[in-house]
Amino acid sequence: MSRVGQKHIAIPTGVTVTPSDDGIHVRGPKGEKVVPLRAGISVAVSKGEKGGSEIVVTRSGEDRFQRSLHGLIRSEVSNAIIGTTEGYQKILEINGVGYRAAVTGKQLTLNLGYSHPVVFDLPPGIDISVEKQTILTIKGLDKYLVGQVADNIRALKKPEPYKGKGIKYKDEQIIRKEGKTGKK
Numbered sequence: 001m002s003r004v005g006q007k008h009i010a011i012p013t014g015v016t017v018t019p020s021d022d023g024i025h026v027r028g029p030k031g032e033k034v035v036p037l038r039a040g041i042s043v044a045v046s047k048g049e050k051g052g053s054e055i056v057v058t059r060s061g062e063d064r065f066q067r068s069l070h071g072l073i074r075s076e077v078s079n080a081i082i083g084t085t086e087g088y089q090k091i092l093e094i095n096g097v098g099y100r101a102a103v104t105g106k107q108l109t110l111n112l113g114y115s116h117p118v119v120f121d122l123p124p125g126i127d128i129s130v131e132k133q134t135i136l137t138i139k140g141l142d143k144y145l146v147g148q149v150a151d152n153i154r155a156l157k158k159p160e161p162y163k164g165k166g167i168k169y170k171d172e173q174i175i176r177k178e179g180k181t182g183k184k
Contacts, residue, residue, distance in 0.1 A: 003071070008054040009054060011052065
């Protein structure tokens with residue numbers, strides 16, 4: 001039995017969840033998200049033990065593929081509820097002399113020590129704010145999309161181990177290496 005799939009999802013106030021044939025529509029104060037359903041997985045909204053509404057995810061079979069989808073769909077619905085109520089965010093730091101970022105419309109312009117500025121187009125559903133030209137805050141409803149955009153921006157100039165220059169996550173620890181020592 002899937003331990004993740006067996007857990008019920010409490011629906012907070014201000015969020016409406018409507019299951020349909022094409023997927024589950026989750027509407028909250030920050031926006032709307034649709035979670036697609038797979039064959040053999042069903043979702044029902046029922047009354048909870050404590051009086052509120054909750055979501056129950058069930059599967060039709062016991063084969064390996066159905067069991068793997070059971071927990072996945074439950075996690076995706078839970079992430080959609082969190083995304084539409086609180087939203088997701090990742091914070092990136094830019095380290096290096098002359099390294100900076102600026103947002104103009106739906107484009108992020110980064111100066112990363114190259115001979116030209118790097119222009120990164122933002123996908124729909126992602127908002128980026130720049131603080132002090134070196135701290136980027138990426139926000140959105142979709143957990144996967146926020147993480148993927150943060151990783152794509154980080155890949156433009158990964159932090160190097162000698163001086164730590166580059167783009168890193170805020171809570172990331174860069175393991176530093178000792179540089180060359182001269183002849184003695």
